[in-house]
Each structure stands twice: as structure tokens, then as C-alpha cells.
Amino acid sequence: MAGTSVFAELVDEDATVFKFYSDGEWKRSSSGKFVSIINPTTRKTQYKVQACTQEEVNKIIESAKTAQKSWAKTPLWKRAELLHKAAAILKEHRAPIAECLVKEIAKPAKDAVTEVVRSGDLVSYCAEEGVRILGEGKFLVSDSFPGNERTRYCLTSKIPLGVVLAIPPFNYPVNLAVSKIAPALIAGNSLVLKPPTQGAVAALHMVHCFHLAGFPKGLIGCVTGKGSEIGDFLTMHPGVNCISFTGGDTGIAISKKAGMVPLQMELGGKDACIILEDADLDLAAANIVKGGFSYSGQRCTAVKVVLIMESVADTLVEKVKAKIEKLTVGPPEDDCDITPVVTESSANFIEGLVMDAKQKGATFCQEYKREGNLIWPLLLDNVQPDMRIAWEEPFGPGFTCYQNKLY
Numbered sequence: 001m002a003g004t005s006v007f008a009e010l011v012d013e014d015a016t017v018f019k020f021y022s023d024g025e026w027k028r029s030s031s032g033k034f035v036s037i038i039n040p041t042t043r044k045t046q047y048k049v050q051a052c053t054q055e056e057v058n059k060i061i062e063s064a065k066t067a068q069k070s071w072a073k074t075p076l077w078k079r080a081e082l083l084h085k086a087a088a089i090l091k092e093h094r095a096p097i098a099e100c101l102v103k104e105i106a107k108p109a110k111d112a113v114t115e116v117v118r119s120g121d122l123v124s125y126c127a128e129e130g131v132r133i134l135g136e137g138k139f140l141v142s143d144s145f146p147g148n149e150r151t152r153y154c155l156t157s158k159i160p161l162g163v164v165l166a167i168p169p170f171n172y173p174v175n176l177a178v179s180k181i182a183p184a185l186i187a188g189n190s191l192v193l194k195p196p197t198q199g200a201v202a203a204l205h206m207v208h209c210f211h212l213a214g215f216p217k218g219l220i221g222c223v224t225g226k227g228s229e230i231g232d233f234l235t236m237h238p239g240v241n242c243i244s245f246t247g248g249d250t251g252i253a254i255s256k257k258a259g260m261v262p263l264q265m266e267l268g269g270k271d272a273c274i275i276l277e278d279a280d281l282d283l284a285a286a287n288i289v290k291g292g293f294s295y296s297g298q299r300c301t302a303v304k305v306v307l308i309m310e311s312v313a314d315t316l317v318e319k320v321k322a323k324i325e326k327l328t329v330g331p332p333e334d335d336c337d338i339t340p341v342v343t344e345s346s347a348n349f350i351e352g353l354v355m356d357a358k359q360k361g362a363t364f365c366q367e368y369k370r371e372g373n374l375i376w377p378l379l380l381d382n383v384q385p386d387m388r389i390a391w392e393e394p395f396g397p398g399f400t401c402y403q404n405k406l407y
């Protein structure tokens with residue numbers, strides 16, 4: 001269970017509020033304020049995390065700055081060894097972390113376990129690749145450019161940036177956090193994590209696995225609080241040397257405010273699947289449904305638009321409809337295919353796109369159905385360019401649009 005056994009020190013005495021991680025210790029915020037994490041299925045408060053203050057953010061960044069100096073001098077093999085250890089601990093404790101993913105973001109139970117295991121594998125992969133890539137350098141000579149003799153030599157090697165700020169989104173709070181943490185650490189940087197509010201408790205458990213692995217004090221910090229409240233303070237902080245962000249339009253705002261630090265931005269999208277006349281339609285239908293509806297469409301890689309050649313469109317739509325009928329809809333604990341979307345505001349946003357499409361004449365292949373945050377899978381045919389859903393990212397169960405006339 002979350003916050004028990006090796007994770008007991010993450011929670012306060014009454015086991016409801018999770019602490020933040022600073023200078024190698026789990027702490028309560030002096031703010032005395034908390035952020036509630038609402039279970040998308042029950043729509044009740046599941047956990048609470050600390051609403052950290054600006055002073056606490058300053059302290060975490062200061063510790064990260066100090067710790068990074070000696071970490072940069074730590075041999076590569078030693079950095080890799082610690083990462084492999086963290087990966088093993090993460091995988092060993094997959095059950096309680098997966099439970100958090102089920103409760104915080106309604107990820108289907110099996111997929112939640114997969115996310116944690118995959119995260120462990122990614123940490124090990126980064127450790128291995130890091131040893132190879134960072135161990136390499138380049139030797140350049142000067143006579144490659146006209147007019148120059150071979151009288152000068154240049155050696156290049158990769159050096160760390162310093163303090164990396166990592167901000168992942170809710171849909172993979174563990175996997176998209178370690179995909180920032182592991183590369184940053186193996187390269188000799190320190191790391192400050194601001195997890196998404198929905199998914200913060202899973203992320204805190206993951207951070208504890210790095211703590212248990214024995215990383216130096218202060219090298220990793222984890223600050224909790226609403227992005228809208230502490231986000232600007234973090235992203236504009238002079239102690240931050242690099243920002244790695246994954247999420248939606250928030251990334252555009254961060255890019256404008258962040259100033260002269262390297263930015264890594266993985267933002268939203270509108271992924272298209274193109275079906276040609278000679279396609280294997282059974283295979284295409286299976287992949288469209290998998291791509292469009294896994295984790296209820298809340299993946300940046302989800303299939304969101306399908307462009308089909310007119311001659312095969314009707315046959316393919318029928319095949320996709322038949323597969324949609326077989327999807328199970330319900331709570332993540334039952335490992336249903338379609339589970340509640342992450343927040344009520346996400347569900348409202350999705351509903352807004354659907355109603356706009358309805359008003360403008362899209363064909364509904366199923367009846368639209370919603371209960372709380374749970375939205376039944378829906379396929380819209382004959383979507384036209386003036387409909388919002390043709391362009392905006394629903395981040396919800398399917399809404400794969402068939403634009404028969406676009407080919």
C-alpha cells in the first residue's frame with residue numbers, strides 16, 4: 001500500500017499527507033498548506049501533498065547546486081552503478097507505486113505496473129548508454145577548413161549543465177519523470193523534480209527509490225505544489241540551468257519566461273494515422289483502436305485523427321466500430337480498457353469538443369455517454385475542418401476522427 005513499509009517515512013503520523021524531499025530528507029512544508037489529489041474515479045480526495053513555499057524551493061535548488069559540484073567529479077561507472085541500483089529498487093516496489101497510479105490518475109491496474117517496470121528499465125538503459133556516450137569525445141584538426149594548416153588541435157567532451165528542473169505531465173508521472181531524471185544524473189547534473197499534481201504521490205514514491213539507492217544528499221530534490229502557483233517561481237529561478245518539460249500549452253508559456261537556459265520541450269500533438277487502399281484493414285483497425293484508446297486516449301502518442309482513402313473508408317469504419325464495442329468501460333482497479341479521465345475539467349473540455357462537433361454535423365458512430373469523469377469510447381465520422389475536434393487535442397477516450405474527404 002502507498003506510504004507503508006519502506007515508504008512509511010514519506011507520510012505524516014496520520015498517514016494522509018505526503019512530505020516533500022529536500023537535502024536527502026522527507027519534510028513537511030512550513031506553509032502548513034496542502035494540495036489535494038482527487039481520485040478521478042471516486043472524485044473524492046485520495047491523498048494530500050505539501051504546498052511548498054518559495055523559501056523551500058530556494059533551499060532545494062541551493063542544495064542541488066552544491067551537490068552537483070562533487071557529483072560531476074564522481075566517476076561515470078559509479079553514477080551508473082547507483083542508477084542501476086535505483087532501477088532495481090523501483091521495480092521491486094512496483095506494486096505500491098502502481099497502486100498510486102491507479103488511485104491518482106485512474107491508470108488501468110496492469111498498465112500501471114507496466115509503467116513502473118518500464119521506468120526501471122529506462123533508468124538502467126540510460127545508465128548503460130550514458131557510460132558509452134559520455135565516455136566518448138572528439139578530436140578535431142584544423143586543416144578541414146581552406147587556408148588552415150594542421151597546426152591546431154581541438155578536443156571536445158560533454159560536460160554537465162548544473163541543476164536540471166524536471167516537470168513531467170500527469171499521464172506518465174513516473175515514466176516521464178525518470179526519462180528526465182536518469183539522463184540528467186548520469187551526465188553529472190543534479191535534479192529538481194516538480195511532479196504533476198495528479199500523480200505526485202506516485203512520483204514521490206519513485207524519488208524514494210533513488211533515495212534508498214544512496215544518491216548523495218541534496219543531489220535530487222522534489223518540490224510539490226500546484227504548477228499554477230509555484231511553476232513560475234521554479235522556471236524563472238536563477239539557480240536553474242536547464243528545464244526539461246513535458247506537457248501541454250504550459251510549455252509555450254514557460255519557453256517565453258525561462259530566459260537563457262537550455263529548454264527541452266515535449267508538448268501536445270494531433271497524431272494522424274493514414275490508411276491507404278492497399279492496407280491490411282484488420283491490422284489497421286486493431287492498431288487504430290489500440291493507439292486511440294489505450295489509457296483512454298490520454299497519451300501524446302495516441303491516434304487522434306485517421307485519414308482514410310475513400311474506397312476503404314466504410315469497411316474500415318465498420319471494423320473499428322466492432323472493436324470499440326468490445327472495449328470494457330469502468331474503474332481502473334478492474335483493469336478496464338476505458339477508465340475515468342484525469343479530472344472533471346478534462347472531462348468538461350472533451351465534452352465541449354464533442355458538442356461542438358455534434359452541432360456542426362459530425363456523424364456519431366456511438367451514442368455519447370458520460371458519468372462523472374468516465375466517458376464512453378466514441379468514434380466521430382465525417383469530421384470537418386471547421387470543427388474544433390479536427391484540430392484540438394482531446395486527450396480523451398478516442399474521438400478518432402475519420403475525415404473521409406481528406407486524402
Ligand SMILES: NC(=O)C1=CN([C@@H]2O[C@H](COP(=O)(O)OP(=O)(O)OC[C@H]3O[C@@H](n4cnc5c(N)ncnc54)[C@H](OP(=O)(O)O)[C@@H]3O)[C@@H](O)[C@H]2O)C=CC1
Nearest residue numbers: 169170195196197226227228231247248250266267268300
Ligand atoms: N510530447 C510528449 O512527449 C508528451 C506530451 N504530453 C502532453 O501533455 C499534456 C497533458 O499533460 P498535462 O499534465 O495536462 O499538461 P500540463 O501542461 O497541464 O502540465 C504539465 C506539467 O506542468 C506543470 N505546470 C502547470 N503550470 C505550470 C507553470 N506555470 N509552470 C511550470 N509548470 C507548470 C503541471 O503541474 P500541475 O499538475 O501541478 O498543474 C504539470 O506537472 C497533453 O497536451 C499531452 O499531449 C504528454 C505526454 C508526453
Ligand SMILES: O=C(O)[C@H](O)COP(=O)(O)O
Nearest residue numbers: 171172176298299300301
Ligand atoms: O508521452 C506519452 O504520452 C508517452 O510517452 C507515450 O508513450 P507510449 O506511446 O509508449 O505509451
